[in-house]
Amino acid sequence: xxxxxxxxxxxxxxxxxxxxxxxxxxxxxxxxxxxxxxxxxxxxxxxxxxxxxxxxxxxxxxxxxxxxxxxxxxxxxxxxxxxxxxxxxxxxxxxxxxxxxxxxxxxxxxxxxxxxxxxxxxxxxxxxxxxxxxxxxxxxxxxxxxxxx
Numbered sequence: 536x537x538x539x540x541x542x543x544x545x546x547x548x549x550x551x552x553x554x555x556x557x558x559x560x561x562x563x564x565x566x567x568x569x570x571x572x573x574x575x576x577x578x579x580x581x582x583x584x585x586x587x588x589x590x591x592x593x594x595x596x597x598x599x600x601x602x603x604x605x606x607x608x609x610x611x612x613x614x615x616x617x618x619x620x621x622x623x624x625x626x627x628x629x630x631x632x633x634x635x636x637x638x639x640x641x642x643x644x645x646x647x648x649x650x651x652x653x654x655x656x657x658x659x660x661x662x663x664x665x666x667x668x669x670x671x672x673x674x675x676x677x678x679x680x681x682x683x684x
Contacts, residue, residue, distance in 0.1 A: 569683045570610040571617065572628065572651035576603040582632050582655055589627040603655070613647065628653070630676050638676035652681040
């Protein structure tokens with residue numbers, strides 16, 4: 536084994552150690568990546584929900600349909616390629632409920648602990664004080680950014 540072979544082995548060992556720490560340190564301090572999205576059905580009826588997610592290059596990365604039970608939830612884990620990013624990324628979420636109502640939102644994710652929080656038949660009280668909450672606005676599809684703590 537020549538001197539160049541030894542240098543090559545040391546180089547690959549250092550590269551492996553660097554990659555290990557690049558991936559594992561954020562995990563050790565903040566935990567695993569969040570789901571890409573969570574859907575909450577606040578309605579007393581079940582719904583079919585189609586979700587299409589586009590990346591920052593307008594490329595479809597997820598196109599799936601879910602059947603949600605009344606008052607049920609479902610979450611979608613992040614594709615492996617999206618779990619370790621450290622820079623801000625934008626995603627467009629197109630949500631269609633029961634093939635009738637569609638809502639689209641562009642969300643900026645600052646890191647892999649951010650996720651889309653999607654709510655069906657959400658009661659939006661806005662800034663209404665608690666004592667005046669007689670008839671909140673009901674939003675069929677509500678999409679917002681959220682982050683794991």
